[in-house]
Amino acid sequence: MTLIVTDLSIARGGVPVLEGLSFSLGAGQALILRGPNGIGKTTLLRTLAGLQPPLMGQIEGAEDQIAYASHSDGLKPTLTVAENLNFWASVFGTHDIQRALDAFELNELADRHAGNLSAGQKRRLGLARMLVTGRPIWMLDEPTVSLDRHAVQMFADAVRAHLGQGGSALIATHIDLGLDGEVLDVGPNKAKPKPIDDFDGGFL
C-alpha cells in the first residue's frame, strides 16, 4: 500500500498552483508537507483524498486507503463526543472508539456535547476520528491548530503509533512535530506562467 504520486499538477479555482510534483509514501513513513501560505498544500491533500481531480499526473495506491482531516473537523455540536466518534466508526466499518478516546484523553469528555467543547478539545476530537477510520494513510491538514503543547505531543505520539503499525501519514504543518519523517517542501513546484516569446519573458 505505497502511495505513489508522479508528475502531479493541481489547480485551485482554475489557477494552477503546483506542477511536476512526484513523491512516494510507503508503509511506516511520514511525509511533512511544507511551503508558504497559498502554495497549494490543502489543494494537494484534497486532490490526493479524491475530492478534486488533478490537472495532470498519476496518483496510485490512494483508492480507499486515505483518512482525510481537513481544516474543519466535521463535528456535530448537538451530538456528544462519543456519538460523534461512534458515527464515524460505523461509517468506516470499525467499532472501537475506546482506543481513540484514550489516545486523545477524551474519556472524561465522552458524554459532553461537542458544541460545548473548547477549540482545542474539538480539534482533539477531530484528530481522534482518524483512529476510528482504520485507514492506513492519514492526510492531515494543519492538525495542530489550537492545540496546546501537551496535546501536540499526544498527537505526535498517535502518529508515531500509527506509523509503528505500518501506517503512513502526510501532514501539512508549519510547526516541528518531532517526528522523524521526510520533509517535502512544495515551494520549488510552484506553478509559473510560461513565456510564449521574449516579450512575455520580459515581464516574468
Place this chain on the structure above:
Amino acid sequence: MIALLLRDLKLAFRAGGGFGLGLAFFLIVTVLVPFSVGPQSSLLTTIAPGVLWLGALLACLLSLDRLLALDWEDGSLDLLATAPLPLEAVVTIKALAHWLTTGLPLVLAAPFLGVLLNLPVPGFSWLVISLLLGTPAMSVIGTFGAALTVGLKRGGLLLSLLVLPLYVPTLIFGAEVARRGATGMETQTPLLMLAGITAATVALLPFASAAVLRINLR
C-alpha cells in the same frame, strides 16, 4: 448507511434540529386559509385538497436549505465524500431522513387539518394516500436542489426557485388524486401518474444529486 440515517434523525430531534418546523408551518397555513377566503363551508370543501397539498409542499420546502448546507459548513460533507460510503448512498439517506422528519409527519397530520377545511369524508383516505406517494418525490427532488446550491451564500432562496418548478408534476397529480377522491370520482389515472413520477425521481435523481455534489465539493 444506517449510521448516517440514525445520526441525521438524532440531529433533527435535538435542539435546533428543526423537527416540527414544517409541521407547524403546515398547521398555520391551513388555519389561515379559512380566515382569508371566508367561512363558507362549501367553498372550503372545494379548495381543501388543493390547499392541503400546497401547504404540504411549501412545508416540505422549508427545511430543504439545511439538508446539505449544515454538513457542508462543518466539513462533514468533505469527510463523508472520502468515506467508504458512495455519495449516491449519502444523498439517498439524506433524502430518506428528510422524508422521515418532514414528509411523514405532514402525511400523518394532513387528515386532522382536513377537518379544519371541511374536507369531505371520502377525501381523507385519498389525501393520505396521495401525500404518502408524493412526499418522497418532494424530498428526493429537494435533495437534488440542495446539492445544486450547497456552498452558495443565500442558497436557500435560489434553492426554492430551482425546486418549485420541479415540484409541479407531483403537485398536479397529487392534488388531482385528492380532489377526485374527495368528490367521489375515479382516481386511478392520476394515482398511477403520481406513483410513476415518484418512482422515477427516487430511482434517477440520487445519481444526479451525487454527480452535482462531486462537482460542488471541488
